[in-house]
Amino acid sequence: MSRLQLVKTEKTKMEQKKELEEQDKVRLMKEKDHSDLEISMLKQQLDGTKRTYEQQQLHLETKARNAQEELEKKLKELECLLSDSRKKEKELESFSVSKAQIWNRKKVSYLNSIDSQFQALQGLRAASMSIKHEVIKTQRSYSEEFNRLGLKLKDLAEAAENYHAVLEENRRLYNEVQDLKGNIRVYCRIRPFLPGQSKKHSTIEYIGDNGELVVANPSKQGKENHRLFKFNKVFGPAATQEEVFLDTQPLIRSVLDGFNVCIFAYGQTGSGKTYTMSGPNSASKGDWGVNYRALSDLFQISQNRRSSMSYEVGVQMVEIYNEQVRDLLSSDASQKRLGIWSSSQPNGLAVPDASMHPVNSTGDVLELMHTGLTNRAVGATALNERSSRSHSVLTVHVRGADLETGAALRGNLHLVDLAGSERVDRSEVTGDRLKEAQHINKSLSALGDVIFALAQKSPHVPYRNSKLTQVLQSSLGGQAKTLMFVQLNPDVESFSETVSTLKFAERVSGVELGAARSNKEGRDVKELMEQVTSLKDTIAKKDEEIERLQLLKDPRTMSPSVNNEKRSSTSPKVGASSPRRHSLDGEFQPSRRLSSGKVSALADKASSDPNNNSDDKHSEAGSQLSMDAMVDTNQISPPDDELLGFSGADSEERLSDISDGGLSVGTETDGSVSGAMESSLFLEGSKPAESTQKSKLATKIPRPPQKQVQSTLTRPSSLKDLRKSTGSKKLPSAGSSSATKTTTTTGKRWQ
Ligand SMILES: Nc1ncnc2c1ncn2[C@@H]1O[C@H](COP(=O)(O)OP(=O)(O)OP(=O)(O)O)[C@@H](O)[C@H]1O
Structure with a gap:
């Protein structure tokens, strides 16, 4: 049984295998059909592709033929171009050869010029070196100079710093000098005669260099109508505008x-x-x-x-x-x-x-x-x-x-x-x-x-x-x-106006009691006294000469007795006059008509012996002078002072006329000095006590109304008048301390 089963299992297996193989056969038959179909499709495809390829091949062959033709054409063109280029190349070669030759020539000339320039550059470099040395040397000397200048500049800067102070000091000193000269100055100016006036007589008798002025009325007889005035300066008719201004400028x-x-x-x-x-x-x-x-x-x-x-x-x-x-x-x-x-x-x-x-x-x-x-x-x-x-x-x-x-x-x-x-x-x-x-x-x-x-x-x-x-x-x-x-008209017809003007001016000038007077006086007086001494010597010499000439001229005085007499009476009168003019003026000036006396009369008195008071001639002359002066004063006094509104001034003026010194206590700095000089010049030999007494008297005289007093005081003699004037002008110097002080203290700088 087992065998059978085995064979049966075998047979089943065989049948199953046969079935599987049958199935495989069917599947393979199907696959074969499918593959045949695919092969026919592929054959179709291959045919199509074959045709396409054949078409493309044809097209490409046509294209290749065309391209070949074109290329052949281009080749020909290129060959032409090539031949052209070769020609050009040849041309260029020849051109470049000639150019190269030119450049070579240029190169040579450039090299030559570079050579020469290089040499010049060498020269310049040498020159620049020497200049550089020079510059360095100069720089050194400049820097030394600058240093020196710097030092100087420093000094200058220091000086400049002090400049303002110095300037201020200068101004102060300058104005002090002006103060020393006095705050009130009086200059007298005499105008010349106008055209058509030349024949007129002048009232100006004498103009001194130191501001003395003597006026006289030439239409009056007698030497006694002379009047002496003293100002800071007197400008004569010939003085120009410029000269006048020079003393005004300060x-x-x-x-x-x-x-x-x-x-x-x-x-x-x-x-x-x-x-x-x-x-x-x-x-x-x-x-x-x-x-x-x-x-x-x-x-x-x-x-x-x-x-x-x-x-x-x-x-x-x-x-x-x-x-x-x-x-x-x-x-x-x-x-x-x-x-x-x-x-x-x-x-x-x-x-x-x-x-x-x-x-x-x-x-x-x-x-x-x-x-x-x-x-x-x-x-x-x-x-x-x-x-x-x-x-x-x-x-x-x-x-x-x-x-x-x-x-x-x-x-x-x-x-x-x-x-x-x-x-x-x-x-x-x-x-x-x-x-x-x-x-x-x-x-x-x-x-x-x-x-x-x-x-x-x-x-x-x-x-x-x-x-x-x-x-x-x-x-x-x-x-x-x-x-x-003080302006004066020298016309004789203006004499009374001239005297009146001068008196007013004298009154104004006499008021200055400058602070510096006392400082200056000592030295100035000394100088002036020296001058006076030399003048006196000159006068004495001239006196002798004149006397000698007179004696020669007048044989009658040859006798010793007559000679002595003459000497006592005439010599001071005639002799002292002209020499004094000579010495004061420098030279004789006929136009001043002093030969017969006038100023000489004053000098006569000055040089005559003051003790000789019995000398009738002199005392008469003196009273005559004062009387003339009085007549002049009266002439210019208006009949009704009050109505004209200057009675007060007049009375003061009269007082100045009387005592002069009472008011004219010195014509500022120079005035006081001149006072001293005048006393020496005009009152030579006078007794100091007497003159002081008189000046005191003058200052004691009450002020207005003074007509009466005037006549009594002025009548005795013009010499006394002068003494009083000069004596009183000395007063401030003697007793000027108070006045001096007051002037200094009141002096206020204006602001
Ligand atoms: N120093 C001089 N030199 C030349 N001519 C002068 C001088 N001073 C004055 N004169 C002349 O004298 C005449 C009178 O002068 P001026 O007119 O200045 O006098 P015045 O005192 O001002 O008179 P008034 O009070 O009428 O103004 C003028 O013809 C003037 O030109």
Whole structure:
């Protein structure tokens, strides 16, 4: 059974295997069909592809043929090009060969030039080396020089630091010198005779170098009508405008240093006030008066100082007519009356309403002054010679600032052309003319009174008595400096006016008791005394010579007894005169007509023995002189002083006439010195005690009214008159200490 089962299992297995194989066969048959299908498809595909390839091959073959044709064409072209290029190459080769040759030539020339330039460069280098050495040497010397300059600069810088201090010191010293010369100066100027007047007699007898002036009335007989005056300076008729200004110039500088200065011209109508202050009409530069020159100088100095100071200058010009102040520079035709500030305003203006015109040059000033003078002249036609009857005041205001310190200063310069000073007899005038005269006399008297009160240190200075003194207040007194020009007309017909003018001036000049006088006096007096001694020697020699000549001329006097007599009586009279003139003047000037006496008469008296009072001739002569003087004084006195409004001034003037010294206590610095000199010159040998006594007497004399006293005092002799005058002029020097002190203490610097 097992076998069968085995065979049966075997058979099943065989059947299963056969079945599987059957299945495989079917599957394989299917796969074969499928593969046949695939093969046919692939065959189809292959055919299609074969065809496509064949087409493509055809196309490509066509293309290749075309390309080949084209390439053949290009090849031909390229061959052409190649042949062209070869040709060009050949050409270029030949060109480059020629170029190379040119370049070679150029190269050679460049090399040559480089060679030569190199050599030149070598030369330059050598030169530059030597220059360098030179420069180094110069640099060294420069640096040494710079060092030296540096040291100098340092010194300069140090000096510059002190410059301002020195400048300030200079100014101080300069103004001290001006102070030493006195704060009030009086210059006398005599105008020449005008064309057509040459034949007239002159009243001017003698002009001394030291300010002496002798006037006389030539129409009167006798030697006794001579009068001697003494001022700081006397300018004769021949003096030029420039000479006059030279002595004025120092004051101008003071204005720029902050001082107030007043320059005025006093004198009768036609005596040359306007000529001195402004110059003649349409004056050329050479004829310019003090005004123009002062302003021109002012600008010049301010210009010179511009590195250290800056200045502003303004001008006002007013006219005082009948006690009314009028602006001469105003464009306003209404000409209103202007008010005056009696005490100076902070800005220093006395007439603040008068127009102020800033000026920068002399040209500006000329223009303004022309306007001012034209305005004054307009008034003149309307009111008849008004220019002579009014005071014109040109005020220059200067404001300065120190550029270094910023310090400010202020100075005023008043340039005044006063109205004519002549006195008018009441009987001669009425109405407007009388009113004018009263106003002028009042203001001029007030001016004299102010100066006199200042000199006397009076607690009250009467500035308010006139518009003139109110306007000038800041420039009168204190440390202000005043210069008065006394103008004289030499015409004999003006003699009484001349004497009156001179007396006024003497009164003004006599008031200055300068602080420096006592300092200066010693030395100056010594010098002057030495001069006097030498003059006396000369006089003595001349005396002897004249005597000798006279003796030779007059044989009758040959006898010793007569000779002696003559010598005692005539020799001093004739002999002393001309030698003195010689010695004072330097040389004899016939025009002064002194040969027969006049000044010589004064000198006679001076040189004669003062003890010889019994000499009748002399005492007579003396009284005659005084009488003449009195007659003159009386002639000029108006009949009714009070009505004309100058009685006070007159009485004082008379007093000055009487004692001179009582008021004229020395004409400032030089005046006092000259007082001493005069006493020696004119009172040679006089007893000092006597002269002192007389001067004391003079100072004790009460003031007005003095006509009586005048005659008793002046009558004895003119010699005494002179003694009194000179003696009293010496007074301040003897007892000047108090006066000297007061002047110094009252002197206040203006600010
Ligand atoms: N020093 C001088 N040299 C030449 N001529 C002068 C001199 N002084 C004055 N004169 C002449 O004298 C005449 C009068 O002078 P001026 O007019 O200056 O006098 P015055 O005092 O100002 O007169 P007034 O009071 O009328 O103004 C003028 O013709 C002037 O030219």
